[in-house]
């Protein structure tokens with residue numbers, strides 16, 4: 138039985154940041170944030186907070202020794218607002234006290250006077266007013282849509298909207314900064330990106346990168362919410378540490394986390410789709426208005442992925458996709474599982490749904506005939522290789538029998554008035570690699586100790602996705618020893634430098650490959666050592682299998698432990714550093730052409746729902762999918778990733794509704810107002826069939842990235858619900874605006890086309 142992290146989780150033994158014993162005398166920080174969504178700061182009075190018993194310091198922008206700037210892609214985000222505030226929740230000051238409650242109480246005593254400015258919360262309004270993160274449009278195109286319209290038998294236009302999504306990781310944003318000697322600081326934080334914290338802290342504190350040691354232990358979930366947005370709190374803790382000379386800890390409480398941090402980007406999109414009478418998509422134009430919030434954060438990169446995924450799992454010869462990152466007075470929205478891909482795919486599914494309805498076809502007929510084939514080019518120029526779109530679809534069609542799903546749904550709906558069923562099919566194609574080519578690099582530092590135990594350090598951060606286990610498996614498989622011999626270490630910038638975020642589903646792929654390289658180097662030293670000791674020639678085959686040396690095809694009695702101990706005594710280096718840069722990928726951001734993805738992951742899901750027509754509530758009856766898992770390293774982890782992702786995807790499109798008022802204040806900032814799928818809502822049946830393959834362009838040992846792709850199957854739940862609503866009222870004028878909350882389902886059943 139493999140020693141999974143989950144066993145430690147269940148026993149309560151796993152150490153998260155807040156469990157970690159902070160040094161004696163650690164102080165605690167509370168963030169004072171803007172109560173207004175937009176305005177000029179007229180005055181800031183921290184005197185009452187400073188006088189509050191137990192308060193050690195109140196830190197504002199003027200206490201920053203270096204730059205008051207934490208922007209990653211664009212330099213447009215201050216650590217602390219100084220002259221102007223741009224969203225409710227924008228940090229203005231940090232109160233440091235001897236306990237968290239005192240710090241929060243004192244923060245409440247800070248007075249800020251703000252002269253209000255116009256508040257924009259809607260991306261289209263922002264666009265019309267010229268409030269953009271980047272002024273120019275991002276455009277991905279191929280063929281000529283202008284030319285193609287005349288060849289279309291049908292042309293339809295429409296709008297589709299998708300909402301935000303709260304990450305709701307179990308562990309809220311947290312950081313602990315500790316002073317080291319010589320002005321250095323060690324930061325432990327709940328981040329997907331320790332290097333971003335190292336660099337940003339160095340910049341804010343005006344020290345060099347090597348003065349900051351940044352570590353992530355394990356995260357109680359990240360889901361993209363800690364790729365960029367763990368940085369502010371960690372840097373604030375480091376600044377607090379610099380100012381007070383003491384360790385400083387910041388742990389946001391749930392409501393602060395929900396108010397202060399960004400979410401999945403809501404989008405409003407306009408599309409125009411042209412088809413032949415058979416349903417072939419000839420031309421597609423789409424304009425995406427991304428609600429970026431008040432600063433860039435990762436928005437431009439997310440918009441790029443939206444554009445790259447706007448044709449989903451289909452081949453469309455003429456495409457023009459245009460995107461705008463619209464600046465609004467909301468917290469900067471950020472990475473969230475799928476990274477803009479889901480938003481892009483949703484719009485095309487809405488267009489297909491609309492076209493199918495008008496053409497009196499089933500959407501799945503249009504979906505099927507437009508699926509990608511081997512060698513088809515995406516609008517960004519890359520051609521499919523080992524394309525699995527049709528294989529997954531055909532397998533799903535066969536195994537789950539779409540025709541009988543249709544028949545059963547119709548029969549049910551004939552026989553029932555108060556409940557209606559609906560189903561939809563969703564094919565997914567998701568590109569694996571960071572869209573920014575530079576980020577596709579990883580390193581691994583492997584130590585084999587003299588007793589034969591192994592330590593693996595990489596830039597990968599464990600956040601529940603099982604990357605630590607996969608890395609242990611990669612090392613164990615490369616050495617030919619048991620997984621129990623291998624430990625994955627916490628992620629630390631002094632062991633692995635210049636790391637990329639653990640994101641883009643590529644953590645196991647890239648860090649696994651780096652680990653394989655490092656282990657391979659040590660292994661070859663060990664083999665040579667054995668050859669020398671056993672007086673073999675250089676070309677004699679030596680292997681290690683199941684912890685024993687196999688010499689010239691014969692098992693010896695030399696164990697791995699004996700070999701490593703002997704190597705140590707003979708002064709053989711038992712450590713190695715492996716570096717991996719994803720080969721062959723490139724992308725030109727000026728032309729938006731290239732081959733940005735190492736490979737694509739495919740799959741097809743069918744989701745069935747039952748709608749209660751009196752209440753608007755619904756149940757997800759089943760999720761059935763054929764998914765391209767590649768050659769899975771760990772089917773248990775991969776299956777649970779797939780199940781978790783699809784449930785999270787369904788949540789985004791159904792229950793989860795991020796609501797703010799026109800003043801930019803979140804009103805869904807508690808778990809009584811913000812609903813997520815719980816055990817009761819979880820689909821009654823989830824079935825993932827593995828489309829196993831051994832594609833050589835894939836990840837480590839030909840496994841495939843799994844973290845994000847299945848999220849997008851959730852889109853089927855939305856259209857299944859629209860179908861159920863239409864079964865209840867065929868004249869219902871359903872506006873394609875996700876999520877389809879029970880309230881919206883109810884209103885849609887009883888609202889008619891005007």
Ligand code: MTE
Nearest residue numbers: 358359360474601640641642643644645844
């Ligand atoms: N699974 C769990 N349990 N918790 C998480 O935070 N994050 C997801 C996915 N699966 C996440 C998760 C996201 S957004 C990504 S990009 C990948 O895991 C990152 O990990 P990987 O690259 O190792 O797959």
Ligand code: HPA
Nearest residue numbers: 438476571572573640641
């Ligand atoms: N995916 C996820 N995170 C990222 C990416 C990406 O493509 N680019 C930068 N951060």
Ligand code: MOS
Nearest residue numbers: 361473474640641
């Ligand atoms: Mo995942 S959104 O790439 O962290």
